[in-house]
Amino acid sequence: MENIVELKQVVKEYPLGKLTVRALSDINLTIEKGEFTVIAGPSGSGKTTLLNMVGCVDTPSSGSVTVRGQRIEQLGDRARTQLRLAELGFIFQTFNLIPDLTAAQNVEFPLLLQGTLTKKERQRRVAELFELVDLTPQIKQRPNELSGGQRQRVAIARALVTQPGIVLADEPTANLDSVTGLNIIDLMKDLNQKRQTTFIFSTHDQRVMQHAQRVIQIVDGCLSEGAPAS
Amino acid sequence: MSRLARFWMVVQLAFRNLYSAKGKNILVGFLMLFGTCLVVLGTSLLDSIEHSMAKSITASVAGHLQVYDKNARDDLALFGSGFMGQSDIGVIADFDRVKKALSQVPNVKAVVPMGTNMAEFYSSTLLDRTIESLRQALSAGQAQKAQAIAAKIRAMATMMEGEFNNRLQVLKNQSEVEKQLSDIRRVKSAAFWQDLETQPDRVIEFLDTRLAPLVDENDGYFMRYLGTDLQLFAQNFETFEMVHGQMIPPGRRGLLVNQKFYDDVVRNRVARVMAYLHQKLIENGETIADDPLLQNIVDRLVRQYRRITFQLQPDDARMLAKQLQAYLPGAQGPIEELVQEFLRVTDDNFQDRHRFFFANIAPKIRLYLFDIGDVVTIRSYTKSGYLKSVNVKVYGSFSFKGLEKSDLAGAFNLMDIITFRDLYGMMTQEKRAELQKIQAQIGLADIAADQAENALFGETDQPGEAVRANAQGFDEFADIDLKATTDNGKSLHDTTYDQADIDQGMALHAAIVLEDPTQLVASQRAIEQAIDQHQLGLQVVDWQTASGMVGQMVTLVRVILYVAILIIFLVALVIINNTMVMATMERSVEIGTIRAIGGQRAFVLTLFLIETLLLGTAAGFLGAGLGAGLVSYFGQVGIPAAHDVLVLLFSGPRLYPSFGLGNLIAGASVILGVSVLATFYPALIATRIQPVVAM
Numbered sequence: 001m002e003n004i005v006e007l008k009q010v011v012k013e014y015p016l017g018k019l020t021v022r023a024l025s026d027i028n029l030t031i032e033k034g035e036f037t038v039i040a041g042p043s044g045s046g047k048t049t050l051l052n053m054v055g056c057v058d059t060p061s062s063g064s065v066t067v068r069g070q071r072i073e074q075l076g077d078r079a080r081t082q083l084r085l086a087e088l089g090f091i092f093q094t095f096n097l098i099p100d101l102t103a104a105q106n107v108e109f110p111l112l113l114q115g116t117l118t119k120k121e122r123q124r125r126v127a128e129l130f131e132l133v134d135l136t137p138q139i140k141q142r143p144n145e146l147s148g149g150q151r152q153r154v155a156i157a158r159a160l161v162t163q164p165g166i167v168l169a170d171e172p173t174a175n176l177d178s179v180t181g182l183n184i185i186d187l188m189k190d191l192n193q194k195r196q197t198t199f200i201f202s203t204h205d206q207r208v209m210q211h212a213q214r215v216i217q218i219v220d221g222c223l224s225e226g227a228p229a230s
Numbered sequence: 231m232s233r234l235a236r237f238w239m240v241v242q243l244a245f246r247n248l249y250s251a252k253g254k255n256i257l258v259g260f261l262m263l264f265g266t267c268l269v270v271l272g273t274s275l276l277d278s279i280e281h282s283m284a285k286s287i288t289a290s291v292a293g294h295l296q297v298y299d300k301n302a303r304d305d306l307a308l309f310g311s312g313f314m315g316q317s318d319i320g321v322i323a324d325f326d327r328v329k330k331a332l333s334q335v336p337n338v339k340a341v342v343p344m345g346t347n348m349a350e351f352y353s354s355t356l357l358d359r360t361i362e363s364l365r366q367a368l369s370a371g372q373a374q375k376a377q378a379i380a381a382k383i384r385a386m387a388t389m390m391e392g393e394f395n396n397r398l399q400v401l402k403n404q405s406e407v408e409k410q411l412s413d414i415r416r417v418k419s420a421a422f423w424q425d426l427e428t429q430p431d432r433v434i435e436f437l438d439t440r441l442a443p444l445v446d447e448n449d450g451y452f453m454r455y456l457g458t459d460l461q462l463f464a465q466n467f468e469t470f471e472m473v474h475g476q477m478i479p480p481g482r483r484g485l486l487v488n489q490k491f492y493d494d495v496v497r498n499r500v501a502r503v504m505a506y507l508h509q510k511l512i513e514n515g516e517t518i519a520d521d522p523l524l525q526n527i528v529d530r531l532v533r534q535y536r537r538i539t540f541q542l543q544p545d546d547a548r549m550l551a552k553q554l555q556a557y558l559p560g561a562q563g564p565i566e567e568l569v570q571e572f573l574r575v576t577d578d579n580f581q582d583r584h585r586f587f588f589a590n591i592a593p594k595i596r597l598y599l600f601d602i603g604d605v606v607t608i609r610s611y612t613k614s615g616y617l618k619s620v621n622v623k624v625y626g627s628f629s630f631k632g633l634e635k636s637d638l639a640g641a642f643n644l645m646d647i648i649t650f651r652d653l654y655g656m657m658t659q660e661k662r663a664e665l666q667k668i669q670a671q672i673g674l675a676d677i678a679a680d681q682a683e684n685a686l687f688g689e690t691d692q693p694g695e696a697v698r699a700n701a702q703g704f705d706e707f708a709d710i711d712l713k714a715t716t717d718n719g720k721s722l723h724d725t726t727y728d729q730a731d732i733d734q735g736m737a738l739h740a741a742i743v744l745e746d747p748t749q750l751v752a753s754q755r756a757i758e759q760a761i762d763q764h765q766l767g768l769q770v771v772d773w774q775t776a777s778g779m780v781g782q783m784v785t786l787v788r789v790i791l792y793v794a795i796l797i798i799f800l801v802a803l804v805i806i807n808n809t810m811v812m813a814t815m816e817r818s819v820e821i822g823t824i825r826a827i828g829g830q831r832a833f834v835l836t837l838f839l840i841e842t843l844l845l846g847t848a849a850g851f852l853g854a855g856l857g858a859g860l861v862s863y864f865g866q867v868g869i870p871a872a873h874d875v876l877v878l879l880f881s882g883p884r885l886y887p888s889f890g891l892g893n894l895i896a897g898a899s900v901i902l903g904v905s906v907l908a909t910f911y912p913a914l915i916a917t918r919i920q921p922v923v924a925m
Binding site for chain 1: 233235236239242243246249250819820823824825826827828829830831833920921922924925
């Protein structure tokens with residue numbers, strides 16, 4: 001299988017006043033295409049920092065991060081942004097939908113940023129995704145007219161609309177009730193299987209971990225890989 | 231297609247962001263709107279003023295350009311420099327050379343010689359003229375007519391006696407007044423007139439030398455005059471128009487008095503105040519009761535009764551007394567008291583008294599110190615500082631069209647340049663020859679300073695000189711006929727001149743009228759080159775500079791307006807900037823999300839710019855519309871010129887402004903520039919928001 005993400009001896013440190021806080025220590029990690037991976041760990045363990053590295057929104061203090069064959073620490077801001085737009089999809093803990101755009105416009109937004117598809121193609125792809133996340137009736141509603149689960153479904157559709165190789169989700173169920181959360185996880189797993197999209201998400205929810213194909217534990221910035229909870 | 235869709239989405243986002251911070255954006259939008267409105271209104275008004283002022287000044291006295299001595303000590307200021315005293319702008323000694331050289335410059339239509347100065351003017355009083363008519367009657371042997379005139383003069387003396395009796399009561403120097411009263415009483419007496427047939431010259435001499443000087447009805451009046459080539463002036467200054475009388479015929483000396491000056495200075499003071507009050511009370515609807523200034527004028531009006539009574543012929547005085555007794559119920563007493571009572575005007579009685587004054591009193595008095603057609607004496611200081619007088623005929627009155635009510639434009643009276651040169655003390659060949667003749671006749675000689683004492687008091691006895699001095703007193707002009715001011719014995723205003731006389735002489739400055747005024751700058755440059763080429767030693771200034779303080783006023787107003795606009799936009803800039811910075815902070819997660827899902831920094835920058843441009847465009851559009859609407863409204867109703875300077879600036883009593891596309895573009899450009907400037911910093915902050923903020 002193709003290595004879609006590769007981290008070698010990644011260290012991330014943040015200055016905190018006169019101190020330096022080490023968020024990640026000597027991380028070595030490889031994720032293959034089509035994996036459904038959970039990064040698990042308690043709060044402050046470094047899950048989000050690790051996800052930021054993989055998501056090209058942050059760069060390591062040392063070591064290397066390779067995403068789809070590109071060393072992100074060697075890329076400039078513009079190239080990293082382009083890489084995110086082309087290869088990555090994001091699902092945020094607080095959904096991060098743009099309030100005054102409709103659900104469909106929110107999903108269409110990354111396609112507009114890409115600027116490669118015609119209007120008809122964009123509409124077709126948006127409609128297809130809404131069908132996929134089972135939200136077609138709500139397509140013209142605005143985020144404030146949707147429930148939390150529905151919003152996260154819209155966010156998932158937005159993350160998938162550019163057909164990225166990797167979808168990153170930071171605590172995607174944290175703001176959802178348990179049933180809705182599990183439904184979302186089921187949906188992501190379903191998409192992972194149908195589309196062979198790589199999913200990497202962080203969580204500290206044991207029930208969510210049960211659905212993962214691979215669970216990477218992180219404690220105090222260090223990795224320890226374990227089998228998914230059964 | 232996707233670019234358009236992306237742009238539309240950005241616009242939607244921008245609208246949403248504007249709406250979500252609507253409180254702040256309304257404030258910002260209002261500031262932008264007000265600023266744009268001010269730019270459109272202000273620049274339109276200034277452009278309109280500049281346009282009308284250009285017309286006022288160029289078409290009245292300045293022309294488009296003015297040339298004057300390059301080494302002048304002061305700047306040329308046609309309407310005054312704002313400082314006291316006459317400016318020293320040097321002399322153009324040979325105008326002919328200047329005219330010939332500058333007339334060759336392309337786009338020059340005319341080169342008009344000019345010179346301005348101040349003078350005192352004198353005219354004959356009613357008594358002077360009555361004495362003159364007596365003299366003529368006696369010369370013609372019209373004894374009966376002479377007796378009738380004598381009776382008039384006696385009656386006038388009677389009125390003067392009353393006046394001088396009053397003076398006796400209030401003046402400290404009583405002996406002088408008693409002496410004057412004694413002369414008046416002598417004229418009043420029958421004994422004085424017994425000599426009329428036997429010794430008419432003695433009677434006339436007494437009246438001329440003792441009685442006439444006691445009438446001081448026209449002392450201390452000053453006039454500003456512009457000496458020029460009058461025919462050329464009339465052809466090239468389009469606002470010039472005759473009001474009364476006639477244009478001075480070509481080749482004749484004379485004065486054209488400005489109608490405004492004629493009405494404001496030369497007119498009888500009571501008539502002047504009556505006309506002023508009519509304008510204030512009847513035309514403007516003001517009231518004496520509400521205006522302390524008008525109350526003061528009305529109070530002083532009563533004290534002006536002598537301006538009427540002193541001018542009345544005895545018959546007219548009696549008739550007016552009867553009319554006033556009938557008009558003023560219960561009024562009794564001498565004419566002086568009746569007139570004083572009449573002059574006590576109020577808001578209620580003014581309109582009727584104004585009508586009565588001009589219907590019954592004005593025809594009985596001399597309304598103006600001199601009439602059109604009269605000869606007036608003008609006395610001015612020459613360049614070298616001695617007094618020079620000339621008698622000139624007043625051919626007519628004129629005004630500058632549209633500037634009839636402007637004191638500044640109304641201050642210019644017009645005179646032929648030959649007379650101007652006389653008053654200026656210009657030494658012509660003719661005058662030099664005349665002076666040499668006089669010097670030869672009186673034996674004048676240049677003496678060195680160290681020889682002066684001997685020459686004055688005599689080193690040796692010079693019996694011949696002493697005898698001459700004793701025989702002739704100190705009247706060194708005794709042998710000379712001073713009645714003939716020129717060799718042929720004609721009085722000055724009878725002499726003529728031709729175009730060569732006009733051109734071949736001095737001027738203080740010259741107006742240049744252009745064929746195409748839009749080419750002013752290029753023509754000014756071409757004239758400068760011609761001046762250098764012909765070594766004329768002149769400088770050339772545009773009409774705005776030449777007009778002095780007034781010309782700079784628009785520049786001053788423009789600076790004030792620009793400072794006001796700058797302050798408003800600075801405030802707007804700071805507020806917009808703060809609002810946008812706060813909005814950026816509040817939207818950091820959203821911006822981070824856009825960046826995380828692939829939005830480049832340029833996209834964020836565009837988003838911010840479009841937001842501001844939308845607000846700026848909307849506010850600018852409304853502001854420009856409001857400004858244009860206000861200008862159109864003022865263009866319909868006109869803005870009244872509340873001050874004399876404004877009459878000149880407005881080219882009339884009201885300014886009817888208009889706006890052009892340039893004003894709207896200026897307003898829109900300024901507001902969009904300010905918007906972009908105000909957005910720059912917050913947009914910069916926004917582009918620096920990292921995508922990690924969204925995680």
